[in-house]
Amino acid sequence: MNALFASAALGLVAAWPASGLGWMLGKAADRLTGDPLTRATAWNRAVALPPTVLGLMVGVSALPQETTDPVYQVAMTTRAAATAGAVVHDLSTRALPTVDSGEILSAVLILGALGGLAVAGARQIAGRAKLERIVRDARPVSQELALAVRAAARRLDTGRPEVKVSDVIDQPLLAGLTTPVILLPAELVERLDVHRLVPICAHELAHLKRGDNWRLLVEHLLGGLFWMVPPFAAIRARAAATREELSDALALDGASPADRHGYAEALIAVLRGRAAPALHPAFTGKGRKPTAMRLRAITHPQDPASFTRRALLGLASLLAMAVIASGSIALAQQGENQRGSRTIISDNGSGQYVEIRSDMVRVSNAEIVKGKLKVPDGQVSTYHGHVQVRGRLKAPETTVLLNGDTPPAGFDPTTLPDGAIERLDVVNHSTGGKSRVTLNVFLKPGV
Numbered sequence: 001m002n003a004l005f006a007s008a009a010l011g012l013v014a015a016w017p018a019s020g021l022g023w024m025l026g027k028a029a030d031r032l033t034g035d036p037l038t039r040a041t042a043w044n045r046a047v048a049l050p051p052t053v054l055g056l057m058v059g060v061s062a063l064p065q066e067t068t069d070p071v072y073q074v075a076m077t078t079r080a081a082a083t084a085g086a087v088v089h090d091l092s093t094r095a096l097p098t099v100d101s102g103e104i105l106s107a108v109l110i111l112g113a114l115g116g117l118a119v120a121g122a123r124q125i126a127g128r129a130k131l132e133r134i135v136r137d138a139r140p141v142s143q144e145l146a147l148a149v150r151a152a153a154r155r156l157d158t159g160r161p162e163v164k165v166s167d168v169i170d171q172p173l174l175a176g177l178t179t180p181v182i183l184l185p186a187e188l189v190e191r192l193d194v195h196r197l198v199p200i201c202a203h204e205l206a207h208l209k210r211g212d213n214w215r216l217l218v219e220h221l222l223g224g225l226f227w228m229v230p231p232f233a234a235i236r237a238r239a240a241a242t243r244e245e246l247s248d249a250l251a252l253d254g255a256s257p258a259d260r261h262g263y264a265e266a267l268i269a270v271l272r273g274r275a276a277p278a279l280h281p282a283f284t285g286k287g288r289k290p291t292a293m294r295l296r297a298i299t300h301p302q303d304p305a306s307f308t309r310r311a312l313l314g315l316a317s318l319l320a321m322a323v324i325a326s327g328s329i330a331l332a333q334q335g336e337n338q339r340g341s342r343t344i345i346s347d348n349g350s351g352q353y354v355e356i357r358s359d360m361v362r363v364s365n366a367e368i369v370k371g372k373l374k375v376p377d378g379q380v381s382t383y384h385g386h387v388q389v390r391g392r393l394k395a396p397e398t399t400v401l402l403n404g405d406t407p408p409a410g411f412d413p414t415t416l417p418d419g420a421i422e423r424l425d426v427v428n429h430s431t432g433g434k435s436r437v438t439l440n441v442f443l444k445p446g447v
Contacts, residue, residue: 009106019231022046034302120224
């Protein structure tokens with residue numbers, strides 16, 4: 001199986017535990033603080049975990065092995081990282097149990113993910129084309145409201161998009177990427193005065209300041225790529241909800257209690273208007289809890305999170321990223337082992353490991369069973385081709401022989417130049433209940 005192909009499939013499988021880790025990170029932020037900035041940061045990091053796993057796994061497979069070996073060796077010397085890699089590897093190998101079925105399932109996963117990405121991309125293109133038509137047909141707002149929105153933009157230190165009124169939308173929104181425009185529903189403009197409309201526009205300005213219009217595009221495409229990972233959709237929904245709370249907080253900074261209550265009433269009216277066609281009340285259904293949290297944050301703003309709580313969440317984020325990165329690298333390297341391009345012989349108890357890598361690995365004995373010849377005290381594998389030995393060859397767990405005899409003092413097969421090894425016999429055997437490895441190195445003539 002192609003290395004990049006297999007790594008991409010394993011990355012899609014590993015997105016499940018990564019999403020679970022992201023969900024725990026976001027929920028921890030919700031429990032620690034009501035500060036929307038801290039919570040939005042945590043949920044945005046949670047959204048980034050699954051694509052990070054996929055990107056790392058594909059990247060590790062795409063890079064030369066000489067580049068990834070040092071990182072892998074460092075990762076595997078850390079017990080937490082090695083455990084993470086083993087857990088993810090176990091989950092993935094259960095999902096891809098055999099070579100044949102694994103290749104079929106890998107193809108299904110990758111084609112499904114690419115298909116979802118294509119659908120999400122097509123929906124984005126169609127949706128943005130429709131939105132451009134709505135913007136062209138919309139009409140400018142009054143000069144009084146336009147000037148008030150410009151003042152709010154100066155206060156938020158962001159761009160000054162044009163504000164327009166549309167008859168075909170049912171909620172305020174920020175339309176466009178390179179030339180954003182704030183669109184307001186005609187019904188809302190007719191019902192509310194300028195004083196009540198300015199905070200609503202400031203909410204969209206807050207989205208513009210934080211780049212949420214671009215972030216939303218990326219997340220929609222990632223949602224298509226990971227459509228087979230439902231936990232990722234749940235994380236995206238919570239991240240979007242916390243970003244709405246953060247935009248409310250920025251828009252209402254310094255607002256009076258009366259202005260906050262007026263803003264909350266306008267939000268309720270918009271939510272009811274959006275729910276009306278489906279006869280779906282605003283405060284029931286799956287959106288009830290995020291909506292209630294948002295309204296509570298509007299009417300009862302939270303103080304910024306303390307330094308201690310921000311530090312705890314920062315450490316948790318770093319730990320999550322470290323586990324994800326180390327696990328991804330370990331899984332990518334171990335995935336190569338299953339494809340026959342690399343063999344790892346490890347002893348977690350002593351921390352010793354040997355890595356044998358070959359561009360063309362084959363065994364030259366007809367009695368080989370599954371690549372290993374049975375011998376009285378263990379099993380032996382013979383490697384030909386471009387063989388290299390990397391790792392820590394630690395005695396007594398590892399014995400090194402040269403052409404079947406004891407090597408001269410200072411002989412180290414890990415320092416041999418490329419192409420020096422003609423053949424390598426690896427014997428795995430057990431002595432006194434402990435695993436032992438013997439490497440019998442046969443050098444090419446003249447080396």
